[in-house]
Amino acid sequence: MSDGLLEAYDLVKDFPxxxxxxxxxxxxxxxxxxxxxxxxxxxxxxxxxSTLGRLLIGALPPTSGEVRFRGxxxxxxxxxxxxxxxxxxxxxxxxxxxxxxxRMKVRDLIAEPLVTHKVCATKDEVTxxxxxxxxxxxxxxxxxxxxxxxxxxxxxxxxxxxxxLALDPALIVCDEPVSALDVSxxxxxxxxxxxxxxxxGLTYVFISHDLSVVRHISDRVCVMFLxxxxxxxxxxxxxxxxxxxxxxxxxxxxxxxxxxxxxxxxRLLEGEPPSPVDPPSGCCFRxxxxxxxxxxxxxxxxxxxxxxxxxxxxxxxx
Amino acid sequence: xxxxxxEVSHLCTSFFTDRGEVKAVDDVSLRVDxxxxxxxxxxxxxxxSMVARSVxxxxxxxxxxxxxxxxxxxxxLTSLDDKELCEVRGRDVSMVFQEPMTSLNPTMRVxxxxxxxxxxxxxxxxxxxxxxxxxxxxxxGIPEVEARYDAYPxxxxxxxxxxxxxxxxxxxxxSLLIADExxxxxxxxxxxxxxxxxxxxxxTGTSVLIxxxxxxxxxQLADYVYVMYAGRIVEKADxxxxxxxxxxxxxxxxxxxxxxxxxxxxxLQTIPGVVPNLANLPAGCSFAPRCDRCMAAxxxxxxxxxxxxxxxxxxxxxxxxxxxx
Numbered sequence: 197m198s199d200g201l202l203e204a205y206d207l208v209k210d211f212p213x214x215x216x217x218x219x220x221x222x223x224x225x226x227x228x229x230x231x232x233x234x235x236x237x238x239x240x241x242x243x244x245x246s247t248l249g250r251l252l253i254g255a256l257p258p259t260s261g262e263v264r265f266r267g268x269x270x271x272x273x274x275x276x277x278x279x280x281x282x283x284x285x286x287x288x289x290x291x292x293x294x295x296x297x298x299r300m301k302v303r304d305l306i307a308e309p310l311v312t313h314k315v316c317a318t319k320d321e322v323t324x325x326x327x328x329x330x331x332x333x334x335x336x337x338x339x340x341x342x343x344x345x346x347x348x349x350x351x352x353x354x355x356x357x358x359x360x361l362a363l364d365p366a367l368i369v370c371d372e373p374v375s376a377l378d379v380s381x382x383x384x385x386x387x388x389x390x391x392x393x394x395x396x397g398l399t400y401v402f403i404s405h406d407l408s409v410v411r412h413i414s415d416r417v418c419v420m421f422l423x424x425x426x427x428x429x430x431x432x433x434x435x436x437x438x439x440x441x442x443x444x445x446x447x448x449x450x451x452x453x454x455x456x457x458x459x460x461x462x463r464l465l466e467g468e469p470p471s472p473v474d475p476p477s478g479c480c481f482r483x484x485x486x487x488x489x490x491x492x493x494x495x496x497x498x499x500x501x502x503x504x505x506x507x508x509x510x511x512x513x514x
Numbered sequence: 515x516x517x518x519x520x521e522v523s524h525l526c527t528s529f530f531t532d533r534g535e536v537k538a539v540d541d542v543s544l545r546v547d548x549x550x551x552x553x554x555x556x557x558x559x560x561x562x563s564m565v566a567r568s569v570x571x572x573x574x575x576x577x578x579x580x581x582x583x584x585x586x587x588x589x590x591l592t593s594l595d596d597k598e599l600c601e602v603r604g605r606d607v608s609m610v611f612q613e614p615m616t617s618l619n620p621t622m623r624v625x626x627x628x629x630x631x632x633x634x635x636x637x638x639x640x641x642x643x644x645x646x647x648x649x650x651x652x653x654x655g656i657p658e659v660e661a662r663y664d665a666y667p668x669x670x671x672x673x674x675x676x677x678x679x680x681x682x683x684x685x686x687x688x689s690l691l692i693a694d695e696x697x698x699x700x701x702x703x704x705x706x707x708x709x710x711x712x713x714x715x716x717x718t719g720t721s722v723l724i725x726x727x728x729x730x731x732x733x734q735l736a737d738y739v740y741v742m743y744a745g746r747i748v749e750k751a752d753x754x755x756x757x758x759x760x761x762x763x764x765x766x767x768x769x770x771x772x773x774x775x776x777x778x779x780x781x782l783q784t785i786p787g788v789v790p791n792l793a794n795l796p797a798g799c800s801f802a803p804r805c806d807r808c809m810a811a812x813x814x815x816x817x818x819x820x821x822x823x824x825x826x827x828x829x830x831x832x833x834x835x836x837x838x839x
Contacts, residue, residue, distance in 0.1 A: 240701035241672075348788040349558075378557035378727065379771045380785035387782050405702060408775045412782065449706035451730030453772045455753040458734055464710060465703040468657075468671055 200228030201399055202285075202367055207251050207261035209244070209423075219472050221247040223423035223480075224261070226499075229367065234393065234400040236414035236431070238407065238446070242472060244423040245403045249369040252401060253285035254278060265367075283313055286360040290372035292352030296344040303340045305355055306330065309362040329358040332395075333388060350381035357388065367399040374409060386413060407450055411435055419443045422472055422480040429505020439507045442481050479510065487511055518585075519690050519721040520546040520569065520607075525582035527561075527568045536793045538564040538577065540745040546690060551712075551722040553736030553753070555729060555768075559789050561745040562725045566692045569723075570609050571599040587689055605635045608683035612695040614675035618667040625651070625663030628682045635686055650681045655711060673704035680711065684720070691715065694725045709734055729772050733757060738825070741765050744790055744800035747819060751826040761828045763805045799831065807832060 209222040222244045229235050229252070237245045250256040252263060254270050262271045270281045289295040296305055306326045309315075316322045330337055333354040344352055353373060360368050370389065374382040386409065392398060404410050410417060411431060418428040419440065427440040438444045448463030467484045470476050478496050482488040491510050499506045527539035539561045546552045554562045567573050569584055571591060584591040586607055594602065611617045619627055629647045632638055638646075644663075651659045654677045667675055676696060683691055693712060697705040712735060716722050724735050732739055732753070739756045741749040741764065749762040760766045767785040774783040787804040796802055802812040811831045819829045 240703065350788060378789065379729070379768060380557065381788065383771045383774070383782040383784040384786075387784065390780065407702065408772075412775050445703055449703045451706065451709060451728070451734045453729040453733045453757070453769070455733045455736075455757050462706050462710065464707050468674070 201231040201266060202229040202252060202401075203264045204228075204248075204252060205262045205264070207248065207263070208259045209247050209251055209256065210259045213473065217473055220423050220475055221472060222251060222258075223475070225420075225423075225425055227418060227425065227428060229399060229401055231366075231399055232393075232397055233415040234402050234413055236402045236404060236410040236417045237420060238404060238410050238417060239420035240405060240446075240469070242422075242469070243420045244472070245420050246371050247423075248420070249287070249371050249401055249403050253287060253367070253369050254281060255287060279313070283363040284366045286363065286365040286368045288353075288356050288360050288368060288370045288373045290375055292349055292356050292376065293344075295356055296352060298344055301341050301343060302330070302335070302347075302355060305344070306358045306362060309359060313363055315363065325362070329361055332361070332392070333358045348381070349377050350384055353377065353385050354388070357385075357392070361392065361396070364396075365398070367401065369401045369403065371403045372405070373402075375404070375406065382409070389413070407435075407447065419446065422470060422475055424480055425499060425506075425508060426481065427505060427507045428499070429503070429507075433504050437503065437505075439502050439505065439512060440481075440509050441485050441487055441511075479508070518545045518547050519550075519587060520544075520723065521583075521585040522565070522569065523583050523585075525565065525568055525584065526580045527564050527573055527577060528580045529577045531576060531793070533793050537745050537795075538792060539568060541582070542742075542745075542747055543582075544740055544747070544750075546721045546723055548689075548721055549716065549719045551716045551724060551735055551737050553732040553739045554723070554725045554742055555727065555732045555739060556742035557727055557768075557789055559792065560742040561792075562742050563694050565742075566609060566694050566723065566725055569692060570603060570607065571596075572609075601635070604631050604683075604688070605686045606688050607690040607692065608686070608688045609692040609694060610676070610679050610683050610696045612698050614672060614679045614699070615667065617679060618675060620667050623664050623666060624670065624678045625665075628678065628685060631682055631685050646685060647681075650685045651678070654678075654681045654684070655707070656681070671704075672700050673707060676700060676704075676708055677711070680708075680715075684715065688720070690721045690723065692723045692725070695727070696724070697731060698726070698728070705731075729768065741768075744795060745792060746800065746829065747827075748801065748829045749827065750819075751823075755823070755826055759823075759826075761822060761826070761832070762801075762830050763807050763832070764801050767804075799829075 205226050207222055207225045210218040210220055212218045225248055239245045251258050262269055265281055303326050306329055307322050310322050310325055327337055335354050374385050402414055414431045417431050417434045419426045421442050427443045438447055445463050445465045465484055470483050476483050478494050479492040482492040497508045497510045499508045502512055523543045525539055525542045529536040529538055542565055556562045568579050573579060579592055625647055629643045632643045632646055648659050656662050656674060656677050697708050726732055736753050739753050740747050743764050749765045760769050770783040785804055790800055798814045799812045799817050802808045809831060817829050817831050819827045820833045822828045822833055
């Protein structure tokens with residue numbers, strides 16, 4: 197865990213509900229993001245993947261734990277001290293409809309981060325940078341004075357990407373960047389992200405629930421359940437040799453776009469998801485796990501090395 | 515004729531806006547046979563949901579069915595008034611929507627909401643209605659039905675809510691169930707459960723019209739598939755035929771986009787451009803501006819659906835070059 201660009205140590209995030217109770221969104225996550233890689237965070241809604249993404253770039257303060265960027269602690273910094281790191285750590289949102297100010301023109305939307313961080317000396321320089329960004333994300337340059345509602349979903353996502361790129365960041369957290377898009381457009385955006393990574397040497401944390409997208413884009417995958425990491429490892433290893441029962445179920449429930457494989461037995465998960473307000477004792481997956489034993493209820497499994505991956509399951513030691 | 519549950523012919527549904535008439539559904543014909551699962555696949559704005567809403571008589575102003583017929587079990591639906599439609603809805607045909615949270619009443623216990631459907635259509639005692647509700651709730655796989663009967667929608671997970679919606683749709687044993695993106699708002703593991711449930715319902719003889727943008731859902735569930743683009747049917751075929759031998763450049767592009775995600779290639783296959791604005795469609799084929807096999811005729815002449823094989827129809831000028839089987 198030393199050569200990482202970004203490292204998280206035992207990150208915890210609780211959101212209080214009332215005086216007594218709170219939602220345990222992220223429950224002690226440690227991981228490293230290596231320079232130049234794409235690390236995917238997968239899991240179902242409410243598993244804490246978006247919260248983790250925001251914790252990683254300092255957009256949310258953790259309840260406890262620490263994030264280090266290039267070895268420097270970025271947790272608990274004052275706004276003034278954090279500002280240079282914010283330029284390095286950017287975010288792309290899922291919903292291109294909701295994340296752009298409808299009253300701003302494209303030129304102002306893309307210029308906003310440049311102006312806020314006072315990157316350019318003159319107005320001309322800002323315009324030049326904006327045009328350059330528009331070109332690199334594939335928005336026609338004559339759309340400079342258009343408003344967000346004049347664009348399609350895919351183009352709006354391109355604007356969101358241009359905004360994230362404006363400050364030349366080292367790492368971008370992409371939070372479900374293609375989930376709101378149609379299949380044909382989704383692939384255009386994925387190709388663009390790939391191309392930008394190659395030309396600019398970007399590092400991505402790619403949050404998604406879509407396993408086929410994750411398999412295509414990521415180098416490593418981190419599978420989360422109820423705020424905890426269940427399994428983390430190289431993408432091909434996790435997809436081919438899923439060791440954690442939850443990963444196996446997740447992969448088993450993919451609906452293959454092939455009518456000839458209808459006979460394939462889908463692995464259906466039993467029961468209902470546990471509550472993040474009152475998580476089960478021991479392993480948080482045990483209430484849905486067909487292999488759960490008495491040990492699973494008593495003791496929380498630690499992430500242990502298995503092959504090139506790390507897995508949090510008691511069955512592995514047997 | 516008696517073999518078909520639903521027969522839609524030349525349906526046209528338009529919206530009358532400030533900018534003129536928008537043809538959301540343009541000359542769509544489709545049929546669903548008894549016990550068959552028929553899929554409509556297409557991207558957002560292609561009119562697939564409007565087909566479903568037209569069948570249900572749920573097209574709201576400024577939208578209107580402007581032409582064609584919808585025959586359900588031999589009964590013409592387009593000429594029915596609101597009261598008669600209310601009798602048909604829920605009893606003969608029912609619909610499951612995408613977002614179970616917004617389609618359930620948040621102030622009513624779920625059991626009562628399901629029971630309400632029976633009370634509208636039949637004269638039954640409260641106890642009988644409750645009994646039937648409990649039966650259908652457990653039939654759609656809801657555990658601890660007695661307790662869940664008194665729950666409010668917000669107390670249930672997304673998957674359970676969608677099961678309640680399906681229970682509500684199925685309690686009168688309609689001959690046709692329309693499912694409009696029933697799993698789009700759900701997680702992968704829950705989606706698989708709901709698809710398995712719909713599969714089971716289809717095996718009991720209910721006809722299902724499944725509408726989805728997800729080719730995985732279509733491949734796993736549908737027997738016969740219609741592909742829609744910009745308000746029209748561009749290709750229709752048996753599910754295996756469609757996936758093995760897609761002939762329309764749009765179908766080809768869609769399947770390519772999905773399958774290239776599963777391949778090793780670094781660059782994914784895409785369809786260039788964006789879905790056209792329905793208010794301003796090209797004169798010829800709507801797909802022509804995005805089509806990599808566009809010819810001179812495509813820009814000016816609108817293609818018609820032509821049979822190209824057993825049960826396989828195609829709406830494309832390329833048919834002239836394709837050997838008819």
